[in-house]
Amino acid sequence: MARTLRALAWIGPLAATITLPTAAAALTPRQPSTTPPALAADAAAIEAELAGIAQQGLSLGLRTAPVTVVEYTDLVCSPCASAAATILTPLIDDYVRPGMVRIVIEPVARSQRSSEYAYGAYSAGMQGAGFADLMLAYARSTPRSDGPLDSPAALAGALGLNVARWRSNLFRPRWANYVEQAVAVAAVGNFTSFPAFTVRGQPGPGGRAPVAVLRAPVSLAALTAAIAEAQTR
Numbered sequence: 001m002a003r004t005l006r007a008l009a010w011i012g013p014l015a016a017t018i019t020l021p022t023a024a025a026a027l028t029p030r031q032p033s034t035t036p037p038a039l040a041a042d043a044a045a046i047e048a049e050l051a052g053i054a055q056q057g058l059s060l061g062l063r064t065a066p067v068t069v070v071e072y073t074d075l076v077c078s079p080c081a082s083a084a085a086t087i088l089t090p091l092i093d094d095y096v097r098p099g100m101v102r103i104v105i106e107p108v109a110r111s112q113r114s115s116e117y118a119y120g121a122y123s124a125g126m127q128g129a130g131f132a133d134l135m136l137a138y139a140r141s142t143p144r145s146d147g148p149l150d151s152p153a154a155l156a157g158a159l160g161l162n163v164a165r166w167r168s169n170l171f172r173p174r175w176a177n178y179v180e181q182a183v184a185v186a187a188v189g190n191f192t193s194f195p196a197f198t199v200r201g202q203p204g205p206g207g208r209a210p211v212a213v214l215r216a217p218v219s220l221a222a223l224t225a226a227i228a229e230a231q232t233r
Contacts, residue, residue, distance in 0.1 A: 039155075049089065055132065065101050066100060087195075105131065118179050195216060
């Protein structure tokens, strides 16, 4: 509850309600015995891109970074997948790796399928690969907005995770709570399309950090400008 209240405090009064798919109904196909070469190659590319950068849950970068960027996203969303390549990758290279920015992903499930991938990413986070799982899901997405080509279990296996352990953590109640909280913030922020972003710098003299809200469509230029503004406050 405290996590939700902190997230809602800076945005304003409740604006909308979004129905969340039931976690217990999510079905995850069993992982194939071998990883297809294309999936293996994409997984290797993602691991190389993120090598040496700390992952905690669905966040990437130092907790002490002076600026935090939060992305509200749907894992079954063509614009979100495109933004991973055109926005997140440059941000990781130029801001996260040098320690200037930390990225936090908040999945907003708008369908049963997107909830499955959200839970899969949270479960991968238990093995230190939550952000990698998200990026691999985006890399394997089709342009038709119907999500990744591979099952959540196949993504976990391609990243070399212990899939049995991944399955045992897949439906922890807190994953559904986290998604519900992201849905609530998206409603309050009037995020009607995704991805949307918030940018927060360090607290000022009054103890509060101003937050910039960027609603979709968001460009890399707009996001980096918001980061620069947050750094100067």
